[in-house]
Amino acid sequence: MRRDNLELEEGLQAIADFRRDLSKTPPSEVDLERVEGLVQERLNAIGRALMAEVLEHADVKSPEVTVNGKKWGNRRESPGTYYFKFGEVKVERSIYSPAGGGPVAVPLELRLGLVEGRYSPQVARLVCRIAGIMTAEEGATLLGDAGVAMLSSSTLKRLPKAVAARWEAGRDEINDELRSQERVPAAAVTVQVGLDGVMVPMDGENAKPRGRKTDCPKAPRHETRYGPTSLKCEAMEDGLDGRAWHEASVGTLAFYDEDGTELRTVYLGRMPETRMATLADDLELELHQVLGQRPDLDIVFASDGDKHQWEILEQIALRLPSGATGKVRFLLDFFHAAEHLGDAAALVHGSGAPECEVAASGWMSTLKHIDDGADRVLKKLRYHRDQLATQAKRDSMQEIIDYLAGNNSAGRLCYAEARAANKPIGTGVTEAACKTVANTRLKRSGMRFEHHGGQTAMAFRTAHLSGRFPLLMSILVQTYAANVQSGTAA
Structure with missing residues (x-):
């Protein structure tokens, strides 16, 4: 009997044994937590046996194969x-090499499109989602508790980085496809475009472990392990050599309806990079895609x-599509404007004085509600x-x-007119993005990230x-698959 068939028979027998034992257990003595764990173990065993059968069914046994038009032989x-x-x-599976030796296929x-040659698409999807939500150690604990895809924390660190490196290598084409599938909310009348910087802790490039300074920064680990990812790290050029903290960037495109209610937000984030170059390009491409539809x-x-x-x-605004109306x-x-008015009131009346709060509130109200509010406030100041x-x-x-x-000279304090048109006057969405994208994931106590590791998250x-x-993930998984045909047929 084939090994996978034997394992399947053993799994089915384990199910039968479980049902027999359960029938003999008094209802008052059923330990639900233990029983559920046993069921999970037995179902996983059957799942492994069935997947072994799937793998054997998908394998090739012919002396030669053609992979994406290239011939491979020397099967073993x-x-x-x-x-x-x-x-x-x-499992035992076939491998092939070209004439004269070299790499194997x-x-x-x-x-089957196994990710990084080992992981099913569903496992890769799960692991990459974990990378964006929690630490690898937390992810390993969660998977262990769930009883599925129980991988080590080192795998939960390594696999997402590899997949993300593949994304970076083809980021232009992949991101174009992602954007092309987006649909602007039908009720949207406004899109707010915002960006901001956020300091993140780095390690492994210009700093020793745990952020200690060094005059001899080592090469980025992702370059030596996964190859270049077309990233230009600001840590090399911002004049802060050997420091752990550098400025990452976050961008948002938030859609609002005619009442000023937020409908949806697209989030972008990049690790520290000279002049936020990649994020600026991505933000502009996102906006052009949006305006192409609306x-x-x-x-x-x-x-x-x-x-x-x-x-x-301002540069993005200068390059808007000609059809944008x-x-x-x-x-x-x-x-931020209100903060400055609060500081001004403190200079005049003293911080914490009742008159300080009254003055600041009055200036803020004038700035927000009156058409020439900025001019009036500046006159008072x-x-x-x-x-x-x-x-x-x-x-x-x-x-101040x-x-x-x-x-004001740049036309950025026209709050009354914007409010009358139900347009957003704050960057709360972008400020929140700094926290939800970077702070929550990258800035826990003791954390440090090398550039590619942080970008992966x-x-x-x-x-x-x-x-x-x-x-x-659907797009990325497809990049691991190839056209495989038995024999020499192309």
């Missing part, structure tokens, strides 16, 4: 280990006041600047005035948050 058999939700399956793996959408470019971020958004607005995040007792306070007030006046996390993860 070799043991292989594969991983399914039911557990580990070992395993038709079984290529025909050229009538109004566009709100929003940021917190960082000069470089505004340069990126919606109104374009630039808005400084209202919360200039008056109070001249009344301040010390030069240091006058200088501090002037910095310069900040608000610069944004951010990439799968943003795909999950954007609702793109199932399609992404």
